[in-house]
Amino acid sequence: MSVADWIVLLLLWGISAWRLPAALRSYRQRMLWAAFTALAVSRVFSANPVVEWLIAWTGLEWATLLRHLGGLASATFLLAFVEAITRGDRPSRARWIWPAAAVVVGVLVALFAARGGRIYWVEGQPGETATAGRIYLLVFDGWLIYCLGMAGFMFGRFSRTAPPLLRAGLIISAIGMAAGVANRGHVMAVNLANLLVPQWGAAESPIFHGATLVVTVIGISVGTSIPGIHAIRTRLQQRAALKELQPLWAALTAQYPDIALGMEGPSSVQLYRRLVEIRDGMLALTAVADPPADGAPERVAEWVADALDGAVAAGVAGQPSGTIPGPDFHGDTDKETAWLRQVAAAYKQRSGRTGSRVS
Structure with a gap:
């Protein structure tokens, strides 16, 4: 040879x-x-x-x-x-x-x-x-x-x-x-x-x-x-996204535990599930306050924090408006993930300043 x-x-x-x-x-x-x-x-x-x-x-x-x-x-x-x-x-x-x-x-x-x-x-x-x-x-x-x-x-x-x-x-x-x-x-x-x-x-x-x-x-x-x-x-990017979305997701599921799907699976499945759960939580919050007309991440994060405080104070759920804040991503989960990561980062920053709940 x-x-x-x-x-x-x-x-x-x-x-x-x-x-x-x-x-x-x-x-x-x-x-x-x-x-x-x-x-x-x-x-x-x-x-x-x-x-x-x-x-x-x-x-x-x-x-x-x-x-x-x-x-x-x-x-x-x-x-x-x-x-x-x-x-x-x-x-x-x-x-x-x-x-x-x-x-x-x-x-x-x-x-x-x-x-x-x-x-x-x-x-x-x-x-x-x-x-x-x-x-x-x-x-x-x-x-x-x-x-x-x-x-x-x-x-x-x-x-x-x-x-x-x-x-x-x-x-x-x-x-x-x-x-x-x-x-x-x-x-x-x-x-x-x-x-x-x-x-x-x-x-x-x-x-x-x-x-x-x-x-x-x-x-x-x-x-x-x-x-x-x-x-x-x-997989590393998906895990990083899951970590960044955690505070926003935890706050929404703490208020609305029924939106948690409770499934296990690989990181891709977990990330997709988290996107759905966050969106469902935002939809539930529209019963408390109307979402902002634009999809600016900072505005949406401020609305989520205020609406969560309002939901806790009200103690009862109203009727969702059916309008989820944010742009229409036409099924592009990569773009939706990037946008929600910005919302989650702004929410975490705001919660840290005001002392609102963040997990």
Whole structure:
């Protein structure tokens, strides 16, 4: 194995170990973890000691078959992962992937058995591979190229509507997949040339093969990690928003405990629930005082504080006006969250000055 092969092998096993916890919680992450792990297993069977030991023990090229089946599984899992994250709420389009992969596996195993357990079988000249072996390699490389090409295409198309950080990850992943297509396309072209015009004596370029392999693994591993970084950043932002909304939410639910939904869930669900509860609390306050006509956060915060004091003094609930203060965000929860954070900050500041209740 070359230095590039060792770098790829160590990188793949490191990524596999790192992604294992996420794989236990999510189907999408499970597909991605399986892609990296299958490729790592595949690269193990590229190591010369492993290859030589299996040949000496069995007399057959089991390392070749296992390496190729691992690569095939990796490409299939990667395509399933990309399909899952790009389809959105649409039904899965990936049900055909597994039967198709099973057919390819069957063809490879059948050709392997037909050649007596040999693929790179010397026939005539040293290093010459039998025709059945060339066909085997064309089937194998064809499936890899299809999976990587389709995955790269899906990522590239999805990147047009993705947020900036996620878009960067998708583009880097697509570059890695394009390098994978170039890597296997180079091998496939050599095999096809030797199959059709053997007198040319076409040979693979070790430098091109190693370089594109490294770019493929690094591009896919880095690119698919960026969405994870994006998800971590999103969760941190959601938790920060929950913390900032806490005083306003606590004051409203203390006066109107029935608005608390009492659900548990991830930070995204908790934040959405908190937005709804705060809005319901504001709607209840309109029974005490009319909300300000404009949506200035400072004016709304002052109205909330005064209306809460009025609700406590009145002791009985009136009829809400049906008008919730603030702009119409047309379902944009990000904008609504940002506005309510401003209201909550102004409410906390005002409550601190006047001694009003704030939790």
